[in-house]
Amino acid sequence: MNATTATLSEILLSSSRCLAAVQTGHSLTEALVKLPTHLRPAVQSVAWYAMRHWGLAQAWRDFALSRKPAKPWLNCHIALSLLLLDAAMIEHGQAKEASPQTPLDKQCPRYTPHTLVDQAVHAVELAKLGKPASGLVNAVLRRFQRERHAFIKAVTNNAVAQWNHPAWWIRKLKANYPADWQNILRANQTPPKLVLRVNRRRASIEAVMSELLAAGHHCHALGENAISLEDSAVVTALPGFDQGHWSVQDLSAQRAAPLLDIKNGQRVLDACAAPGGKTAHLLELADIELTALDQDPMRLARVADNLTRLRLMSDKVSLRVADARAIEQWWNGQPFDAILADVPCTASGVVRRHPDIAWLRRESDVMQTTRLQQEILDALWQTLATGGRLLLVTCSVFQEEGEGQAQAMLTRHADAKRLPAPGQILPCAANARAPGHDGFFYAVFERKACNR
Ligand SMILES: C[S@@+](CC[C@H](N)C(=O)[O-])C[C@H]1O[C@@H](n2cnc3c(N)ncnc32)[C@H](O)[C@@H]1O
Structure with a gap:
């Protein structure tokens, strides 16, 4: 047992440092694993909440300060503290109405306004930034308590504050989905529920459900293979995890494998x-x-771990670290009957489970990943048997990585025929009855015999 209990000032300090890491291009997951274990759960919940409301938090900070402090950590700390103070004031009846951007969702960390201000100032002292910095934080937060309405009014016409995504992202979605862009952005700001895919080789959906219910987890079946859990849980502690009875997988991602038939x-x-x-x-x-390739050795090791846990490892499975584009390095010349190309992408469809993605990506990333995807697809196409199927998958909602990529594939490969597939799936928010799902794109191509 870990005897150390994190104080709120430590949680705020570490959360602000994680948020500052995101500003410099590191994922929240990367930043969180570096923390001492006793801090991780609380920091994760604060930092995820902050990322889902980061447009608003930054707009309020900019309204409060005529000049940003030079320290990235302090910048993030002020934005974060304003956001949490708003939630605290709503929770404790010190604010007449919730601001439209900060509904008190289940994930919102709950503190009293007094504790929050006190501990936010103390966090600056812990970071040894000196009296002027702690004085600044104190002054900004006290002003927010007095002038909350002015803060809300100041950002009413600010789309980034309203939708909590960068301006280029909002513009792109508006252009791609004139009727749906607001629903997509709303879905991205709602936390997902836990969805399991039953390993039919090891267990039945009925058996997994009864194990979960017996352990006190409210859950319900979704079709023949999936189960949605009502509340969050520590995945590794759920019954059936060690036995490999199921995997965690979003409903949209569960559609991939069956499409290869x-x-x-x-x-x-x-x-x-x-x-x-x-x-x-x-x-x-x-x-x-099955040959499973990935260019990242650390990530490929996780494939081995997962297959071992699920009792799916055998001498018919080979794992290779390789760049899919360099086929001369990994292909023995025997064509494949089916290829799953779950290519690297911007991950713009999974923002609800990785809210930092919206703040990590740059607009130029879309073009770069689209080019990389094309190179991978062109290399893989050469390894596909005549009559074989290739499934293109991305967890993106940007059209360049979806329908645009599929159309370009047909233009480059005269022997490619498109087969029926779901195409673009838009992300959908969870509600009381359904877990929602991530945004994905699916296209299936068959390789025709070609008369050259
Ligand atoms: C979207 S993820 C795959 C998710 C995986 N299919 C799953 O369902 O768990 C994309 C993967 O492509 C890998 N990757 C990126 N560029 C690659 C390349 N040139 N060749 C092979 N793998 C690559 C990344 O390391 C990453 O693990």
Whole structure:
């Protein structure tokens, strides 16, 4: 047992440092794993909440300060403290109405306004930034308590504060989805529920459900293979985890493997496999000879761990660290009957589960990943058997990475024929009855015989 209990000032200090890491291009996950374990759960909940409301937090900070402090950490700390103070004032009846951007969702960390201000100032002292910095934080927060309405009014026409995404992202979604952009942005700001995919080789959906219910987890079945949990839980502590009875996988991602329509005995390639969610699903569906590639050795090790836990490892599975584009380095010349190309993408469809993504991406990333995807697809196409299927998957909502990529594929490859597939799936928020789902794109191509 860990005897150390984190104080609120320590939580605020570490959260602000994690948020500052995101500003310099590091993912929140990367920043969180570096923290001492006793701080991690509380910092994660504060930092995720902040990322979902980061447009508003930064706009309020900019309204409060004529000049930003030079220290990135202090900048983030002021923005974060304003956001949490707003939530605290609503919770404790010190604010007449919730501001439109800060509904008190279940994930909102709850403190009293007095404690919050006191501990936010103390965090600056812990960071040894000196009296002027702690005085500044104190003054900004006290002003917010007095003038909250003015802060809210000041950002009413600020789209970034309203939608909590960068301006270029909002512009792009408006252009791509004139009727749906607001629903997409709203869905991105709602936390997802936990969804499991049952490993049909190890357990039935009925057996997994009864184990979960017996352990006190409210859950319900979604179709033949998926289960949605009502409340958040520590995944590794849920019944059936060690036994490999299920995997955590969003409903949209669960649609991938069946689209390849694989049969026993086929040679299948999973070209961008890590951490292996879809690799495992393929192996659950048929007795295949599977090659799983990924260029990242650390991530590929997670595929091995997952397949081992799910009891899916066998001599018919081979894991290779390789760049999918360099086929001469990993392909033995025997064509594959089916290829899963879950290519690297901006991940703009999974912002609800990784809210830092919206703040990590730059507009130029879209063009760069689109080019990388094209190179991977062109290399993989050469390894596909005539009559074989290639499934293009991205967890993105940007059209360049979805329909644009699929159309370009048909233009470059005269022997590619498009088969029916879901196409663009937009993210959908969870509600009391359904867990919602992530945004994904799916296109399936068959390789026709080509008369050259
Ligand atoms: C979207 S993730 C794959 C998710 C995985 N299919 C799953 O369901 O768990 C994309 C993966 O592509 C890998 N990747 C990126 N560029 C690659 C390349 N050139 N060749 C092979 N893998 C690559 C990344 O390391 C990452 O693990």
